[in-house]
Amino acid sequence: MKARHWEELDVLFISGDAYIDHPAFGSALLARLLESNGFRVGILAQPNWKDPEVFRTMGRPRLFAAISAGAMDSMVNHYTAAKKIRRSDAYTPGGIAGKRPNRAVIAYTAAIKGAFKGLPTVIGGIEASLRRLAHYDYWADKVRRSILIDSKADLLIYGMAETALLEITRRLDNGEPLDKLKNIKGTAFAAKSCPDDAIKIPSFEQVSVSTEAYNQAFKLASGQENPFSAKVLIQPHGSRNLIINPPALPLSEAELDQVYDLPFTRQPHPSYNKTIPAFEQIRDSITSHRGCFGGCAFCAITHHQGKTIQSRSQESILREIDNLSSQKNFRGTISDVGGPTANMYGLGCGNPEAEKICQRPSCLFPNICKNLITSDQPATRLLETIRHHKKVKHTFIASGVRYDLLPMQQQYFADLLQHHVGGLLKVAPESTSDRVTAVMRKPGAEIFTRFLEQFRQHSHALGLRQAVVPYLISNHPGSTLEDMIEVALYLKHHRLKVEQVQDFTPTPGSLSTCIYHTGKDPFSGKTIHIPRTAKERRLQKALILYHRAESKADVIEALKMSRRKDVAQELFSSPQSKQTNQKPRKNRKHDRSHK
Numbered sequence: 001m002k003a004r005h006w007e008e009l010d011v012l013f014i015s016g017d018a019y020i021d022h023p024a025f026g027s028a029l030l031a032r033l034l035e036s037n038g039f040r041v042g043i044l045a046q047p048n049w050k051d052p053e054v055f056r057t058m059g060r061p062r063l064f065a066a067i068s069a070g071a072m073d074s075m076v077n078h079y080t081a082a083k084k085i086r087r088s089d090a091y092t093p094g095g096i097a098g099k100r101p102n103r104a105v106i107a108y109t110a111a112i113k114g115a116f117k118g119l120p121t122v123i124g125g126i127e128a129s130l131r132r133l134a135h136y137d138y139w140a141d142k143v144r145r146s147i148l149i150d151s152k153a154d155l156l157i158y159g160m161a162e163t164a165l166l167e168i169t170r171r172l173d174n175g176e177p178l179d180k181l182k183n184i185k186g187t188a189f190a191a192k193s194c195p196d197d198a199i200k201i202p203s204f205e206q207v208s209v210s211t212e213a214y215n216q217a218f219k220l221a222s223g224q225e226n227p228f229s230a231k232v233l234i235q236p237h238g239s240r241n242l243i244i245n246p247p248a249l250p251l252s253e254a255e256l257d258q259v260y261d262l263p264f265t266r267q268p269h270p271s272y273n274k275t276i277p278a279f280e281q282i283r284d285s286i287t288s289h290r291g292c293f294g295g296c297a298f299c300a301i302t303h304h305q306g307k308t309i310q311s312r313s314q315e316s317i318l319r320e321i322d323n324l325s326s327q328k329n330f331r332g333t334i335s336d337v338g339g340p341t342a343n344m345y346g347l348g349c350g351n352p353e354a355e356k357i358c359q360r361p362s363c364l365f366p367n368i369c370k371n372l373i374t375s376d377q378p379a380t381r382l383l384e385t386i387r388h389h390k391k392v393k394h395t396f397i398a399s400g401v402r403y404d405l406l407p408m409q410q411q412y413f414a415d416l417l418q419h420h421v422g423g424l425l426k427v428a429p430e431s432t433s434d435r436v437t438a439v440m441r442k443p444g445a446e447i448f449t450r451f452l453e454q455f456r457q458h459s460h461a462l463g464l465r466q467a468v469v470p471y472l473i474s475n476h477p478g479s480t481l482e483d484m485i486e487v488a489l490y491l492k493h494h495r496l497k498v499e500q501v502q503d504f505t506p507t508p509g510s511l512s513t514c515i516y517h518t519g520k521d522p523f524s525g526k527t528i529h530i531p532r533t534a535k536e537r538r539l540q541k542a543l544i545l546y547h548r549a550e551s552k553a554d555v556i557e558a559l560k561m562s563r564r565k566d567v568a569q570e571l572f573s574s575p576q577s578k579q580t581n582q583k584p585r586k587n588r589k590h591d592r593s594h595k
C-alpha cells in the first residue's frame with residue numbers, strides 16, 4: 001500500500017488459502033480483476049481469526065470485505081470421510097494444517113464485523129456457494145441454515161464470481177446503498193419481502209425436519225440452475241426470506257481471455273518461506289476452460305462452475321504459455337492443459353434455443369444429447385499448437401478425461417495416448433457396477449471396458465508402456481457390498497490395481513449428499529441404499545483394495561456376509577500379468593519429435 005501511495009483499500013479480500021498470485025486461485029484472480037478496473041485491493045490470507053487486530057492490518061476498506069474459505073470447503077479441508085482430522089493442508093505453506101477455522105466463512109465474517117462495525121460483507125467461494133440454501137451438513141449430521149443467514153453477511157456470491165463481484169464493487173463505488181443491490185445475477189441475500197414471480201421452496205424449518213421437504217427443495221432448486229432461464233428462488237428462514245437470484249451468465253471467450261490476461265506473477269507471496277503443495281501441483285498447468293456438462297451426482301463443479309463450457313481462445317492460452325515458459329523455474333513441461341474435464345475444451349450445446357430452456361442436469365447422462373457438439377477439433381488443434389511451442393518439451397493431461405466422449409473424439413484420443421499421457425492416465429469410472437453408476441450419473445461398465453480395451457490396444461501399437469489408473473468411490477449412495485464385490489471382480493478380470501480409494505464424503509450441496517441424507521433420489525423418488533455403518537464402510541473400501549494383504553480379512557467377511565464365498569478363490573488367486581506388460585518398451589518419443 002505504501003509503495004502504491006494508497007491510504008486505504010477499496011476492497012479487502014479475506015481468504016482461507018495462502019496467497020498465490022496465480023489464476024488458479026479465486027482470490028488472486030478476483031483481486032487482479034478489480035485492480036484492473038481501477039480499484040485498490042488487498043488480500044489478507046489465512047488471518048488469525050481470533051485476533052481482530054490482524055483484520056485491521058490494512059485498515060478499514062472504503063467499500064466492503066470479500067470473504068472466502070478458499071478453494072475448498074473448510075470442513076472438507078479439515079476432515080476425512082471418516083470425520084478424522086487431516087494432518088495437512090495443501091493450501092498452506094509447508095502443508096501445515098490448522099491455519100484456517102472450521103466453517104471459515106462464518107468465522108471470518110464474524111471477525112470482520114468485530115473489526116469494522118457496519119462494513120458491508122460479501123461472501124463467496126465454494127463454501128459459500130454450495131451452502132447457499134439450507135443444506136445437510138455431514139459433520140454436524142443435521143440440516144444447517146443457509147450460510148448467508150448463519151454468517152450474517154450482507155450478500156452471497158455463488159458460482160464463478162467475476163461479473164457479480166465487479167457489479168457490486170462498481171455500484172457501491174457509485175454510491176448506491178447496499179440494500180439496493182438486490183438484482184445482481186449470481187447473488188443471494190436475506191429480506192423480509194420477496195418478488196412475486198419467484199419460486200418458493202420449502203423453508204429451512206420444513207427441510208430440517210422432513211426428508212421429503214428436503215428432497216422437494218432440492219428438486220425445485222435444481223430446476224433453477226439454467227443461467228439463461230432460471231427464476232428467483234426463495235427459501236424462508238424464520239421470519240426472513242433467503243432470496244437467490246438466477247445464476248450469472250457464463251463468460252464469453254473474450255471476457256475469459258481478459259481475466260487470464262491479467263498480470264499475475266504466478267508466484268506465492270514472497271513472505272512465504274515454505275512450499276505450498278497445491279501451488280506445486282498447478283504451477284506449470286494451464287486452465288483452458290471452465291464448467292462441466294457431465295452432471296455427476298457427487299461433484300461440486302457443475303454446481304459451482306456451471307454446465308456451460310467457457311473456453312479460452314487458443315491465443316490467450318498461448319500467451320499464458322509464453323509467460324509461463326519465460327519464468328526461470330520452467331523446465332519445459334506443462335503438467336496439465338484442461339479444466340474440470342480435459343476433453344470438453346471448445347465443446348458446448350449446438351442448439352442455443354434448446355440450451356436456454358434446457359433442464360437436463362447432464363448433456364451426457366443417461367445418453368449423449370443430440371444437441372451436444374462433441375468435435376475434438378478445438379482440443380486437438382490446441383494441443384498440437386502447444387506441442388510446437390519452442391519452449392515446451394512435454395505437455396501432459398492431468399485433468400480428468402470423459403471417456404464416454406472419446407468415441408466421438410478419436411483424433412484427441414490418439415494424440416492423448418501418443419503425446420500426453422506420461423505413463424499413467426487417470427480416469428474416473430467411480431464404479432463399475434451399473435446400479436451404482438446410474439445413481440452417480442456416470443457411464444456404466446460397458447463404456448469403460450470399451451475405453452480400456454482401446455487404450456491398451458493403441459498404447460501397445462505405439463509401443464508405449466502406459467496404464468490406466470481408475471478412480472473409484474466406495475460407499476457412494478446406492479452402493480451395496482454386492483456392488484463392491486462386482487467392482488473387485490471387475491478390477492481382477494481387467495488387471496487393474498487401485499492404490500487409492502476415495503471414500504464417499506457427503507459434501508455440501510451435491511445430489512449425492514441429498515440422497516445420503518434423505519435415503520431417496522429426489523427426482524425418481526426411489527429408495528436408495530446408503531452405507532452408513534462404520535463396518536459396511538470399512539468393508540466396501542477393503543473390497544476395492546482386495547489385493548492388499550491387510551484387506552484380506554475384511555474381504556472374506558464381506559464375501560461371507562453377501563454369500564459370495566464362491567468368488568474368494570478367484571479374487572485371491574495369484575495376480576495375473578499387469579495391464580502394461582504387453583510389449584517391450586520402446587524409447588518414449590519426445591513430444592517434439594512429432595513436429
Ligand code: SF4
Binds near residue numbers: 371
Ligand atoms: S440441449 Fe442437450 S446439449 Fe444442449 S445443454 Fe441441454 S443437454 Fe446439453
